[in-house]
Amino acid sequence: MSREQLRFTPGEKAQIAWYVARMAKRGLADDRQCGGRVDQSDLQRKVERIEEQARRRAEKARTGK
Numbered sequence: 926m927s928r929e930q931l932r933f934t935p936g937e938k939a940q941i942a943w944y945v946a947r948m949a950k951r952g953l954a955d956d957r958q959c960g961g962r963v964d965q966s967d968l969q970r971k972v973e974r975i976e977e978q979a980r981r982r983a984e985k986a987r988t989g990k
């Protein structure tokens with residue numbers, strides 16, 4: 926599937942907004958003086974999972990099943 930625009934449900938949009946806000950909050954909490962960076966991979970995986978769900982739904986609608 927090419928890089929086309931995914932269509933998200935309102936619930937998915939709300940979840941993505943929530944995860945992005947949490948990522949921003951973690952980024953602000955990271956002072957970077959101790960040399961460590963805040964790990965956000967768990968939230969990124971959650972957003973990717975929602976995107977994959979939207980891709981599967983679009984593919985299913987395209988094939989008509």
